[in-house]
Amino acid sequence: MKFQKAFRLGLALVAGIAASLLSAPRAQADTIYACVNKMSGAVRIVTATTVCDSKKETPLSWSTTGPQGPPGPTGPAGPGTLRVLDSNNQALGILYDQNTMILLLGTQWFKLNGVLVAGFSQPTGTQLFYASTDCTGQAYFFSDSSGITDGNLPNNVNATSASQSSTTLYYPSGPVVPDFISYSFLILHADGSSDPCHPGGTVGYARTVSTQTLSVSPPLKVVQ
Secondary structure, eight states, X not given: OHHHHHHHHHHHHHHHXXXXXXXXXXXXXXXXXXXXXXXXXXXXXEOTTOOOOTTTEEEEEEESSOOXXXXXXXXXXXXXXXXXXXXXXXXXXXEEETTEEEEEETTEEEEEEOEETTEEOOOOOEEEEESSSSSOSOEEEEEOTTSOSSSSSSEEOEEEEEETTEEEEEEEEEEEEEEEEEEEEEEEOTTSOBOOOEEEEEEEEEEEEEEXXXXXXXXXXXXX
């Protein structure tokens, strides 16, 4: 009886020592090192600097990190781009925020404010600059050296709107003109009218102004 108790106690001690030896290296390093007895196959956990008895033991090491598993399944698709359409399903642009969309004019993206379910709201006025003294000839917008008119991407579109279903877009186009001198300017209003030509000299980077009429059939809607 005493022998059986001692035997069971000995097994428990061996198991406890083996568990502690196995867990300690795992917490300290990514690699486990051992010496394997050539006769009995018994494994002796050692440190990385331990030298096994070459006559009786074979050195062995293995990583605590297994090979990378296969990739998981593809997740569900995100909401994607929200497009703005009119009642005839004419694509107008991409929703930017609650009342703003971005649209492609030529090869550039621009931001158009005041886009509502009922159509275009009345925008604020916009200034057009001229090299002439009487607001005739090519109109220009001032910009920075990169051609951005308002310091943000995408550029703001300047617009006039005589109704909610139609608006005229004024946007910068063409290369940047350095040291452009403006001798006059005028202000366009929401209904398409303008103030009288104002004299005034301004120097800076500028780009020519192009126009495009955007007509829609309200109400507008947002779809994926």
